[in-house]
Amino acid sequence: MSIASQIKEHMKVIGADGAPVGKVDGIEGERIKLTKDSTSAGFDQETHHGHHHYLPIGLVADVEGDTVRLSATGANAAELFEEEA
Template sequence: MTQQNIKANMEVIGADGVHVGTVDHVEGDRIKLKKSESDGFHKGHHHYIELGFVAGVEGSKVRLSANAAIAVTLEEEKSGKPVD
């Protein structure tokens, strides 16, 4: 299963190879991204990506099934609500 292959500090990239974030850890059925990479209004918050959007793990990278521009819109905050 892909979930066991996802480790802290792995790079999360979109299907297009563009950087989305860095794994803090897996929490339940979501990847928690490091908050140091959040910007703008959501700076200092952890964001999450559902494991269902993971296409696979390639070496030290977690590849998502969506391009980075779309993946950023799929990010959630701790509450499970999408980031505006």
């Protein structure tokens, strides 16, 4: 079973350091789409709130229960966010 097929809507996404990154809205291609209301370590919520962010599936280290753990810390993951196209 591929890692992408294990990721479901509303799962928590956390960094390798346990910092919250957001919640899964869905999978689009090779990216995790986070919900618009997701918060993230190290991101200015004034300018990054209210729209979707995406993370590459390649950052996923593990899927356990209702949690997606990334290989990057929460702050590093925030730096890798991709904006809506």
